[in-house]
Amino acid sequence: MINEPGGAAVEPVDRLDWLTRAYRVGQVIRTAALFGVCEVLAGEPMAAQQVAERVGAAADPMRRLLRTLVALDVLSESDGLFRNAALGELLRRDHPEAMREVAISRMRESWWRAWGALPDAVRTGESAYVLANGRSLWDDLRDDPDAAASFNAMIGSGTEEYAASLARCIDLSGARHVVDVGGGQGTMLAALLTSAPGARGTLFDRPAGLIGAESYLASTGVANRVEVVAGDFFDSVPARRRGRLHPRPAHACALWCA
């Protein structure tokens, strides 16, 4: 017997059985997010038929989808009526944690195909994404601003979870300029500048990586201290006169403070 994270003991064969099915979970949650199921269930509890009508889906598959979401603790069900559980609330569009974007972006068709190419990637050493889609993720994001916005929001919401702690770990006393190379919409840079009120910042990324940056920086109150620079770090990066390089904090490409 082995223990599940929650403490329940399961047979190894059952655990492995679950793990081999787990690929389906992300698509179930993505489908709920795409249809806005958790928006509809934010108020009164509802029957599957009603949910299906509200989101424009077929009733029977929607009932099965909702029941699966109950099994995953995203929804709860009582007397045939469904409502959001705590996880379902996180999937609402206006939730500050932005988990809806994460759920949709992570299971985007091109990523789904890329994971299917994992055996070929392991065998050949090539990028699974390129093998499956014929071009790189960055080329896709460059040509699809909606996908880029969704990707940037997804990455940003992951960064938000630890950006403030990272700002506490890096000694920014005396820092006058912070450069985030591959900074995306600026989540980490905003956190660092918030804890270094005297510093200015440069946010550097590909043009597609910067989609959403201006509004994000404005929402965090640091926009007037940040220069946003579009470029490719394989060509050049903003000049570093002096300062400390913090290579690859989780999620960043490089960060330096001068």
Ligand SMILES: C[S@@+](CC[C@H](N)C(=O)[O-])C[C@H]1O[C@@H](n2cnc3c(N)ncnc32)[C@H](O)[C@@H]1O
């Ligand atoms: C994992 S994300 C990190 C984003 C940001 N540091 C954060 O924590 O929210 C990596 C970033 O590197 C950017 N990137 C990838 N290749 C790049 C390149 N060649 N030049 C500039 N930026 C690049 C991507 O657009 C993306 O925003």
